[in-house]
Amino acid sequence: MLLSIQNLHAGLEDGTPLLNGIDLRVNAGEVHAIMGPNGSGKSTLANVIAGREEYRVTQGDIVFKEQSLLALTPEERAHLGVFLSFQYPVEIPGVSVSNFIKTAINEHRKARGEEPMDAAALLKMMREKLNLLEMDKSFLSRSLNEGFSGGEKKRNEIFQMAMLQPALAILDETDSGLDIDALRIVAQGVNALKSKENAVVVITHYQRLLDYIVPDFVHVLLHGKIVKSGGKELALELEDRGYDWIKKENAGA
Amino acid sequence: MSQDELLEGVTSADYKYGFSSEIESDTLPPGLNEGVIRAISAKKNEPEWLTDWRLEAFRLWSLMEEPTWANVTYKKPDYQAISYYSAAKKKQITSLDEVDPELLKTFEKLGISLDEQKRLSGVAMDIVVDSVSVATTFKKTLAEKGIIFCSISDAVQEHPALIKKYLGTIVPRTDNYFAALNSAVFTDGSFCYIPKGVRCPMELSTYFRINQAGTGQFERTLLIADEGSYVSYLEGCTAPQRDENQLHAAVVELIAMEGAEIKYSTVQNWYPGDAQGKGGVFNFVTKRGLCERKAKISWTQVETGSAVTWKYPSCILKGDDSIGEFYSVAVTNHYQQADTGTKMIHLGKRTKSTIVSKGICAGHSQGSYRGLVKIGPRAENARNHSQCDSLLMGSGCGSHTFPYIEIQNKTAQVEHEATTSKIGEDQIFYCNQRGIPAEAAIALIVNGYCKDVLNQLPMEFAVEAQKLLAISLEGSVG
Known part of the structure; x- marks a missing residue:
């Protein structure tokens, strides 16, 4: 078991509850999709797993690689292999993509007690991953996300994922703001990185991305709780019927 | 006695x-x-x-009032309580064990060698013998090119004609209160003369750092670049300098003759006072350069130290087609106050100036940019571009911008851009998520923000300045 979320309750610091008892198990080699209407708690779940401070866990546990994440800082979680592809990646002016990723990789290595990566090896790896995502190498010298198009920002997220090779990648609405070509390239990148050792959790509002990144499991989130799980056919059903029938099914509960 | x-x-x-x-x-x-x-x-x-x-100068100073227009508050020094001629001001220590452990920690973070640590802490040691010999080697190289580089006191003895001709011509004694005081009592400082057409073969830093560990309280620097010459001059040191003197009032005068270029870089890291705002140096500096035709003066400063900073390195663009540049990073943390900026005085035709000012405020500090762009009536087609950015960390600090623009020629093109931003929780979390801890994230973000200025520094200095920025801001985001 790579990730095991048990009865997770979390909310804002002021006490507003957002997640109300999430249970989720993810094994290495699996792809899970988490779907749900706006405001159902999808992005909150992603941020709580990554350790964002503005959320408080009030009950339950998140166990990753047999270790509870709750007491760990966001960077410690990252070092263990948790990666979040942000819905809205931030801009950091004056910091080049290559400098940023170099810093990130070397912080990972430092956490493992390793020396910084050799510059030539790093450059070679960056070139490979850029090719995978059909990105030009001029990209490396641009300021992180500054003036990037929506598609470039998302590709940059997947580029970083490719560089850091996480055990668990959470893609938070990676499809939003992407045209169909960019979507295909991003999905291609994610698929190329899949292996028996890692897992992917795709958070999405629409089924569209799941045509390209095919999930083993689909979960529907409603009011901070997983109310329905199934195979990839569940995603198609949601595409067809919307979320209203699920809301109705759960209205009495 | x-x-x-x-x-x-x-x-x-x-x-x-x-x-x-x-x-x-x-x-x-x-x-x-x-x-x-x-x-x-x-x-x-x-x-x-x-x-x-x-x-x-003393007579003039006696008639002047200490200026109060700067956006800083401090208790005025008692000018009668200062000893104006003192070499034994530093307590003599004999080993690093006697040095403040905090200071040693900072040295370590900056990667300063043990020998240099001792020198900077004022430990009496035989390294001095070595540096004298190193200094002698440098001096020989410079002498072959006809470059004069010595203390201002030696220059008075050995090159009196040059001193008499140029001293106080760029910063006159009447310029301001602190310049008048400095003119009356200066004892330390440097003199530099680059002959016609000579390109100074080294940064004048290495020498400086070896020779001027304890820079003076009332420093006086005069730098003359003769026609078509070039020099890059580095002042200061990235290592923190403890100093018993509370008041520092330096004057720097630069003269760039026709076609000459002077690049003057400063890293100022005087003792800023403690986290509660006690102690620290008052740094009241007058720096100005004169550009003749087609000459260029470029000021680059990284200001992280001192409790109070009052400093406006300026350019008088007298000659046609001359160029003035000012690149500044000013960091204030805890209770530090900095009022700094530049004056670009355009007198000649087609003169150009560039101002890039990056202020970073943290803690309870106050940072101000104060700049004047003046286009004189004869300055046809003069151009200026100013970019003044401030970065705030936390909510207890303040950042202020006081731009003054005076234009007396309608062909002028003057642009002023200003931004204020905060290091966002979002940016920090984004870095954290990629495995970068908060302190390293701040260093990364701040260095990115200052990139345009740091790029102007000579390489070895730039690396140290980056580390210095990170250290100055430690603990500023909780």
């Missing part, structure tokens, strides 16, 4: 360490009057005109 006996006592006590010349190892009692100025001048064996020049 007579002054001579006092002098004798200090001299012989100091001499056993063997690294001060007898001139520098005596002390005058506190206080400022004509007698003190005559004594300083006499000890330095100065010509009569210079003694008179100092006395006139």
Whole structure:
């Protein structure tokens, strides 16, 4: 078991509850999709797993690689292999993509007690991953996300994922703001990185991305709780019927 | 005890360490009057005109008021409580064990060698012998090119004509309160002359760092680049400098003759006071350069130290087609206050100036940018571009911008851009998520923000300045 979320309750610091008892198990080699209407708690779940401070866990546990994440800082979680592809990646002016990723990789290595990566090896790896995502190498010298198009920002997220090779990648609405070509390239990148050792959790509002990144499991989130799980056919059903029938099914509960 | 006996006592006590010349190892009692100025001048064996020049500066200073227009508050120093001639101001220590452990930690983070740590902390040691020999080597290389680089006191003795011709021509004694004070009492400082058409083969830093560990309280620097010459000059040091002197009032004058270029870089890291705002240096500096035709002066400064900073390195663009540049990073943390900026005075035709100012405020500090762009009536087609950015960390600090623009020629093109931003929780979390801890994330973000300025520094200095920025802001995001 790579990730095991048990009865997770979390909310804002002021006490507003957002997640109300999430249970989720993810094994290495699996792809899970988490779907749900706006405001159902999808992005909150992603941020709580990554350790964002503005959320408080009030009950339950998140166990990753047999270790509870709750007491760990966001960077410690990252070092263990948790990666979040942000819905809205931030801009950091004056910091080049290559400098940023170099810093990130070397912080990972430092956490493992390793020396910084050799510059030539790093450059070679960056070139490979850029090719995978059909990105030009001029990209490396641009300021992180500054003036990037929506598609470039998302590709940059997947580029970083490719560089850091996480055990668990959470893609938070990676499809939003992407045209169909960019979507295909991003999905291609994610698929190329899949292996028996890692897992992917795709958070999405629409089924569209799941045509390209095919999930083993689909979960529907409603009011901070997983109310329905199934195979990839569940995603198609949601595409067809919307979320209203699920809301109705759960209205009495 | 007579002054001579006092002098004798200090001299012989100091001499056993063997690294001060007898001139520098005596002390005058506190206080400022004509007698003190005559004594300083006499000890330095100065010509009569210079003694008179100092006395006139003192007379002018006595009539002036300490300026209050800057956006800083501090308790005015008691000018009669300062000793204006003192070499034995530093407590003599004999090993690094006696040095403040905090200071040593910072040295380590900056990657400063053990020998240099000792030198910077003022530990008496034999490294001095080495640096003298290194310095001698540099001096020889420079001498072959006809470059003069020596202390201002030596210059008065050895190159009196140059000093008499140029001293106080760029920053006159009447310029301001602190410049007048400096003119009356300066004792330390550097003189540099680059002959026609000579490109100075090295950064004048290496030498400087070896030679000027304890820079003076009232430093006076005069740098002359003759026609078509080039020099890059580095002042200061990235290592933190403890100093017993609370008041520093330096004057720097640059002269770039036709076609000459001067690049003047400063890293200022004087003691900023403690986290509660106690202590720290008052840094009241007047820096100005004159550009003749097609000359260029470029000021780059990284200001992280001092409790109060009052500093406006400026360019007088007198000659046609001359260029002035000002690149500044000013960091304030805890209770530091900085009021800094530049003046670009466009007099010649087609003169160009660029201002890039990056302020970073954290803690309870106050940072102000104050800049004047003046286009004179003769300055056809002059151009200026100013970019003033401030970055705030936390909510207890303040950042202010005071741009002054005076245009007397309608062909001028003047642009001013300003931004204020905060390091966002979002940015920090984004870095954290990629495995980068908060302190490293701040260093990364701040260095990115300052990139346009840091790029202007010579390579080795830039690397140290980056580390210095990170250290100055440690603990500023909780």
